[in-house]
Amino acid sequence: MTPPATLTRPGAAHRLVSAAETALGGPLPVRVRTWDGSEAGPDGGPVVVVRSRRALRRLLWQPGELGLAQAYVTGELDIEGDLGDGLRRLWAAARERGRHTPRLSAADRARAAGTALSLGAVGPPPAPPASQARLRGGLHSRARDRAAISHHYDLSNAFYRLLLDETMAYSCGYWASEAPGFTPADSQRAKLELICRKLGLVPGARLLDVGCGWGSLTLYAAERHEARVTAVTLAREQAAYVREQVRERGLQDRVEVVCQDYRDITGGGYDAVATVEMGEHVGDAEYPAFAAALHRLVRPLGRVLVQQMSRGRNAPGGGAFIEAYIAPDMHMRPVGETVGLLEGAGLEVRSVESLREHYVRTISAWHRTLEERWGDVVALVGEETARVWRLYLVGGALAFEERRMGVDQVLCVRPTAEGCGGMSPTPEDWYTGLEGP
Structure with a gap:
């Protein structure tokens, strides 16, 4: 049977x-x-x-x-x-x-x-991971913005030293050469040089660096172009790092580092203002006032350069993961809308350059470094935070590759009352020599 x-x-x-x-x-x-x-x-x-x-x-x-x-x-x-x-x-x-x-x-x-x-999956909601941001207060209030910036940028200078190259530039590089010896650090120096050229910096020019990060642009402009730079950041760790670098390089007479909200910047009359990948943190409702501040802080005929991430017309931008773990309260819009807001503040937009493909290469380089130094990263910040960054970098490179996100350099000038912009109608050799020796 x-x-x-x-x-x-x-x-x-x-x-x-x-x-x-x-x-x-x-x-x-x-x-x-x-x-x-x-x-x-x-x-x-x-x-x-x-x-x-x-x-x-x-x-x-x-x-x-x-x-x-x-x-x-x-x-x-x-x-x-x-x-x-x-x-x-x-x-x-x-x-x-x-x-x-x-x-x-x-x-x-x-x-x-x-x-x-x-499957045994029914039950109360699990607690959010410890690495998830927990912000309080009104959206884009000063206290909440300070907490949002601290969540990401105050992770520790030691962590960012592991992740970034020697320039400590945490923004899109400019891959000006396909030569095998052209490194991520070279791409950052090419980006910094391009920004300084677009801003027309000359020795003694007054530059305001809004959201200065770890000071890559501030230090480069002061050393290579002999500009007098005011560097502004909300992140205490960043401010401490930049001040240390200023002392080590003997730039005390050219660089001032201020830890404050951009809304509290006083004075004006700067020859140039730069804000590199900081505008995404400003907020949608607050951006017109931010653009007005850029206009107010630069002198007539002075230049403003905004390097800022954007989103595709029908793409969500950062998304739930980025906003919960990496950049809480960030806001991205299509680049054309940002151009309109800058023009609405009285600035004349003279050049818009997409760096989208450059960011794919930049983030991929950061990801390779993360994997190569995985053990050191885990020892420093823990397995969970290391996994946050792996997901962030891999997903970020893919978002730029697929045009769900972009990044652009928008160069503006503050025209005179008579409408004069004071700029040459041609790029003035902005790109010559960026590929290095």
């Missing part, structure tokens, strides 16, 4: 993939492995490893990008294989599904709830 066949329940991966494909209205673009060792989904690509039921519970309470990010940074979910390839496939699927968003029936929802219950 033949014994009856034993009915085996499908593994957690099969049930999870089936529920996900029903919800998404199509096949998953990645393979899935779950905590019980079962696998399902297409072969030949990255594998999403769901290490615990807690990851699913996060997605039940925070469906979408934020829930996935929380599970990833805690290690409850991982990607086996190329993280960038996995994110690229997921974004491509999201774009495709966006055109055909499925409508779940009551039966579909009941089936999904039953699957979650059977």
Whole structure:
């Protein structure tokens, strides 16, 4: 007599993939492995490893990008294989599904709830990871802005020394050469030189560096172009680093470092004003006042350079993960809208240059450094924060690659009352020699 066949329940991966494909209205673009060792989904690509039921519970309470990010940074979910390839496939699927968003029936929802219950994923919401920003107060109040900047930039100077090159420039480089010996540091120096040329700096010129970071532009302009620079930052760690560099390089007579909000900058009459990737932190409602401050602080015929990230016309910009973990309260808009706001403040826009492809290379270089120094990074800031940065850098490079985000240099001049801009109608050899010797 033949014994009856034993009915085996499908593994957690099969049930999870089936529920996900029903919800998404199509096949998953990645393979899935779950905590019980079962696998399902297409072969030949990255594998999403769901290490615990807690990851699913996060997605039940925070469906979408934020829930996935929380599970990833805690290690409850991982990607086996190329993280960038996995994110690229997921974004491509999201774009495709966006055109055909499925409508779940009551039966579909009941089936999904039953699957979650059977997998043990039902329960109270897990606490957010420790690395997630927790801000209080009114949006873009001085105190909240200070806390938002501190969350990201005061992580520690030691961390940024590990991540960045010797220029300590934490912004898009300018890859002026394809030569094998052209390094990330060379790309940053080329960017700094390009900014100084666009601003027309000459010895003794007064430059205001708003959101100076670790002082790469401030120090370069003071040393190479003999400008007199006022450097402004909200981050205490950054201000301390720049002051230390000023002392070491003997630039006390050329550089003043001020730790304050841009809204508190007094005076004016600067020959040039630069703000490099700081405008994203200003806020949408506050940007007209920020643009007006740039106009007020520069003298007539003085120049203003804004290097700022943008978003594609139909793209979300930073997204839930970036705003929760990297740059809380940031706001990006299409570059044309920023140009309009600068013009509305009375500045004449003379040049707009996209650096989008340059940022793909810059962020990819930072990511390589992160992986090469992974052990040192984990020892300094912990595994969770290291994973935040891995996800941030890989996802950021992909966003610029796919034109969901951009970055641009916008050069303006404050014209005289008679409308004179005082600039040559040609670029005046801005780009000559940037590729180095």
